[in-house]
Amino acid sequence: MYKLKKSTFVFSIPALLLMFFLQACGDGSTGYYQREFTPPEPYDVSQSVSDTTTxxxxxxxxxxxxxxxxxxxHRDRVQVKxxxxxxxxxxxxxxxxxxxxxxNQTETTTFNNLTPNPIPSGNGGQISPLVDGFRRGIIKEVSEDTTNILSGMKEGEKxxxxxxxxxxxxxxxxNSSSSLAGRTLRFDVELVQIAE
Known part of the structure; x- marks a missing residue:
């Protein structure tokens, strides 16, 4: 009787491992995590409260x-959607x-480099700057002759x-390495927090 219980237990271990493996694979054939963008509807620019073109x-x-x-x-860290x-x-x-x-998850993303140049990261690497238009579109910018001032975003702003x-x-x-080269881009941005 003891031998039967032991052998049943020994044979059930591979079966359980196989079930866990199949469960981990999910319903996709690749077993990889599928990332799908699920953004809300685009903001309606006809409803904007102010417009600026540089x-x-x-x-x-x-x-x-x-x-x-x-x-x-430019020296801030920001959390945005x-x-x-x-x-x-x-x-x-x-x-x-x-x-x-x-x-279908809404996450905030933290941008740590709002300067036009790479900056050192904490792990010895570098944090690349954002594309110039995105960076300039959210920070307060004053031209050298102070005739052109772009206001920076405030918390809660879209x-x-x-x-x-x-x-x-x-x-x-x-020589373009990006599929976005030559393309006009649109970003809908919500500033959640200016991080400390």
């Missing part, structure tokens, strides 16, 4: 004003290429940034 073509549409007196500046879409040649919105809305290729991934040519 001399180099960056469009900033403030959809909802933030609160408080503190504006984002965002969605990046391609703007087609006819002005319509194309595919979502990046978003903090993934698999903006649409429409970024021409020169301020994004550059013009498309045979």
């Amino acid at each position: 001399a180099d073509g960056l469009e900033i549409h403030v959809i909802e004003e933030g609160y408080g007196r503190i504006e984002v500046i 965002y969605t990046g879409r391609i703007v087609e040649e006819d002005g319509s919105l194309g595919d979502v290429f990046d978003s903090s809305y993934i698999n 903006r649409v940034l429409i970024i021409p290729p020169a301020l994004a991934y550059g013009e498309a040519d045979e």
Whole structure:
């Protein structure tokens, strides 16, 4: 009787391991985590409370004003919710290429480098800057002659940034490594918090 119980136990271990393995694979054939962007509807720029276009073509549409007196500046770290879409040649919105809305979850993303240059990270590496149009679209910027001032985002603020290729991934040519080169980009951005 003892031998029967022991052998049943020994044979059930591989069966249990096989069940756990199959469970971990999920219903997909690859077994990899599938990441799907699930952003909300795009902000309606016709409802913006203010609009600015810089001399180099960056469009900033403030959809909802933030609160408080503190504006984002280049040395801040920010937590945002965002969605990046391609703007087609006819002005319509194309595919979502990046978003903090993934698999029906709303996550905030922290951007640690709002300067135009790479900065050191805590682990000995570097934190690359954001594309120029995105970075400039959220920070307070004053031109050298102080005639052009872009206001920085405040907590709770929502903006649409429409970024021409020169301020994004550059013009498309045979040396372009990004599929976004030569494309106008649109980012819907909500500033959740200026991190300390």
